[in-house]
Amino acid sequence: MSEIQPTFGFTEFDILKKYRKSFHESELGRLHSVFPFERIAKEAGLSEQRLGRRNIFSPCAKIALMVLKAYTGFSDRQLVEHINGNIHYQMFCGVMIDPSFPITNFKIISAIRNETASRLDIDALQEMLASHWKPYLENLHVCMTNATCYESYMRFPTDMKLLWESIVWLHRHICCHCSDLDIRRPRNKYADVSTAYLSYSKKRKRKASRTRMLKRRMLKLLEKLIMQRDGIDKEYGASLRYTQDYLKRLSVIRKVLVQGKELFEGGKVSGRIVSIDRHYVRPIVRGKEAKPVEFGAKVNNIQIDGISFIEHLSFKAFNEGIRLKDCIRLQQRLMKARVRCVAADSIYANNANRKFCTKYGISTSFVRKGRAAKDERLRKVLRSELSRERATRLEGSFGTQKQHYSLSRIKARKRGTEILWIFFGIHTANAVLMIDKIKKRKNKVA
Known part of the structure; x- marks a missing residue:
């Protein structure tokens, strides 16, 4: 038998080895290498408890499932079907499913999502991701910020x-x-x-x-x-x-x-309910031409070298203009570097923010008020560059997240799972960008 075995064209071991090699070379494999799944699962405190007929999903696999759902945009039923038939998806989650005994209960995805949502700590997990990605980021002194609304999947309320x-x-x-x-x-x-x-x-x-x-x-x-x-x-x-x-x-x-x-009777109501299913959602007046009112979570994001982080999330309307100081403090805490430049929309350009930035020597993209400085020409070039970068990279990231990472109309049914959906959608989009950043850094070192 030992003499005949080397002549076999495809043994089971060789096929599995080739699958693993193709997985690591694919974008899905590179995406897997970007996330510290073990650290995230440990920080979230996910357990090995039994979910469904067989306990096949480890804590790391549960986090990987949430990333895979955001990356593919599949429904729970479609995701289970693809995991059963796609060995790359199984390798991404760290499981091996016997074709004779596939997963039949697609609700296991919902159970994992509810469990993960109950243990989600956005601040702690973002600090972990920031420390993991920091060596590959540049321009840590530049902070860009803006707010957007990630709409819920619901009919227009009347x-x-x-x-x-x-x-x-x-x-x-x-x-x-x-x-x-x-x-x-x-x-x-x-x-x-x-x-x-x-x-x-x-x-x-x-x-x-x-x-x-x-x-x-x-x-x-x-x-x-x-x-x-x-x-x-x-x-x-x-x-x-x-x-x-x-x-x-x-x-x-x-x-x-x-x-x-x-x-x-003609009165005014505060905290108006717009949905019986999602009683936590409130109308958010954005003033846009196509959508004057949006219904969902309003999120104030900061962006560091194209990578977005959640600064504040609320299902009620809030004024993002007063949160610039918190954005700067968040970036300095995540990156352990002092912020020198800030790019933000005109709503952030109030007097309190201007005084704060002047006090700590932070250059901004705000339109100048008062008398021109001696180096006004250089400042104008810097303001123009910051505004252009914010308008292209930060605003463009919102569209990318909504179109390609399941954040256009969020179909979660609970407040916690909707927040989880937003969190993994944003950071899955970040991870795809980190693939190129890591590749460029390795090429420079080589």
């Missing part, structure tokens, strides 16, 4: 849609409660309002008077449904079991009713 969704959900659960308790269903005007809303939604042009009339009927119906549900709970509450999601959704619907009444 008062009528929100009220109708609340009515449908509440009516369905009242019917379920009555069926489980074998009691008579309470009477209400659900059928009449349903017919009226269907007729209203089919019209291309809707009169304000008809909208107001139907909105009044929907508010009254929603209030009655809440009263009927509370009556059932008061009498038969011991026989019913409520999940945590049910109670949370019910509290959101109560708030929708209160806000709907205030808006109907």
Whole structure:
């Protein structure tokens, strides 16, 4: 047998060896080498707990799965199918799947995402990535910053849609409660309002008077449904079991009713709810021509040599202009180098920021105020260069992240998983850029 074996053209070992070699030469293999998966998994505190039928995903594999999802843009079902059939994807995650026993439960991806989101510490992980990538970065003294909105995957909200969704959900659960308790269903005007809303939604042009009339009927119906549900709970509450999601959704619907009444009477509402599923999302007025209002997470980013880091993330609107000092401090903490130049939008050019930059000798891209300095010509060239670099690299990175790394319309269903989605989308885009930076550095050394 020892004499015959060398004559075999393809043994199992040779094929696996060739696959590993091709993986390390591919972009996917180079992407894997950029991330310190073991350190990230240890910092996140991910466990070896059993997820699904077999415990095949280690803590490092769980982080790799999140990177792979951001890189490919696949849905959970598609990602599982490709992992089962693509040996490079298996090598990326550090698993080997028997073709006879593939992964059949695609929900394991969602379970891993929820577990990772519950342990995500953005500041700690960004410091780790910054220390890992710092040797390959240049111009550590230049800070560029701007804010953008990573939109959630949701329909455009209106008062009528929100009220109708609340009515449908509440009516369905009242019917379920009555069926489980074998009691008579309470009477209400659900059928009449349903017919009226269907007729209203089919019209291309809707009169304000008809909208107001139907909105009044929907508010009254929603209030009655809440009263009927509370009556059932008061009498038969011991026989019913409520999940945590049910109670949370019910509290959101109560708030929708209160806000709907205030808006109907002409009042103003703070913290307005725009989605029952994503009750944490708030309208963010951006003032853009195509999208004056956006719905999702507003993120203030800093960029160092083309690599972006999250400075502040919120689902509520905030003024990014007052966060320039925090951006500078964050970069100095990540890079352990003093910031000398700042490139930012005109919203950051307030007097407080100008005084701060002048005090610490930081050059900016802001339009000059007051008397010209002696070296105004050099300063003008520097301002122009900083503005051009910010407009091309920083603004361009937002488009790249949204178009190619699943950040265009985020399909997560919870606040934590949506933040996780944004985090891995941004840093997967960074890692692809780091591949070229590492390659250039190695070529210079060679």
